[in-house]
Amino acid sequence: MGESFIAEARREQIIQSCIDTLEEVGYTKVSLTKIAKKAKVSTGLISYHFSDKMDLINQTLLYLLEKKLDFISGKVVQEETPTSQLTAYIEACLAYQVANFKYNIALIEIVFNVENEEGIPFYRADNGEEDEDPIYTLLKEILLDGQQKKEFSNQFDVEMICVLIQGAIEESMLKHNKTFSFEKYKNELIKMVLKIVI
Amino acid sequence: MGESFIAEARREQIIQSCIDTLEEVGYTKVSLTKIAKKAKVSTGLISYHFSDKMDLINQTLLYLLEKKLDFISGKVVQEETPTSQLTAYIEACLAYQVANFKYNIALIEIVFNVENEEGIPFYRADNGEEDEDPIYTLLKEILLDGQQKKEFSNQFDVEMICVLIQGAIEESMLKHNKTFSFEKYKNELIKMVLKIVI
DNA sequence: CAATATTTTGATTGTGCAATCAATATTTTA
């Protein structure tokens, strides 16, 4: 049977509460007590469903990464050509940030604080080749495909422009002020990137 | 007299130890006990020179921001034209990251965890116009100057490309793995950015 | 050198937290 419905529902409820609490008080001040209170549940229940605090945080991280990847790759697969896929990728990333702001904040809080078994922070983890962020991989594939199909120039280095694009997207995540227009940034960023790759 | 030499030296020593400890254990696990131990000093001494833990963290943040700004603007002012200034800016940012890796890690740890008086995290702070990051301002000025002098195209939006450039620089900060070449990235990034602005 | 000011120590106090667990409630199974 593996997993009861109740257990699965509770787990998701607690993960949601973890996300809410992370967004509200930040990683340094997040506690099982606060998460439990927000979920209207006892602290012991969290320990019952998760082996410890880190297990909850790690599961929340996986949950957030999956949601984001699903949304973005869902948009990209609807497109045919590398150019429209690249455009869809950028649009989807920015759209997700706007529509799921809370999720992105929770993701940042975790990514910049959680560390792996060896005590190395996630954001400093030197994954090398394997175990790479699937969102990153998706972008790389679009660019490689575009070069192979001669739709993109082969003057640029895929690895390098990936870093630029990801950085340009993530930087805007932190620009949630009244004067900054995501709509405008979306258009400008697409224009700038296409100027490089075409 | 204001400040004794001993007090000033101690403060700097403790700030250095704070940076080292942040790099080693990360923000969530940094404690006055660990900082004191690393500085080979008693915990009480930190309390004597800093009003509390947050005071030490804030002073460390100011120290790190100042060092970085000094280095970058020092390189930029040596150049004459907007193009060479922009190139120098990118080169300086990347060079600083490589040469002062520890400082950048400490900076990230603080920026993504510390919050202002109202409890709003630094990285989410909506500074609007005033109180902007001087490094950001420097970049903006180079780009505006370049447009005014007709050395750069006026087809792009300064605010937008600033976000792109900063993001592209900061993203590479996290790419400290063997396969990633900063030298190559530096050249490629300059090429890509110039393609947009010229 | 003596008096005063500054610097430094380390033990102590109080707080918030993660994790545990026995007791209780609820659901599932036969």
Place this chain on the structure above:
DNA sequence: TAAAATATTGATTGCACAATCAAAATATTG
């Protein structure tokens, strides 16, 4: 419906920490 399995509670324990402070050491001054 009775027995067994699962889910939930909240009080308790023990730990790590920030902050405090009286005492001691060191430096400065006249």
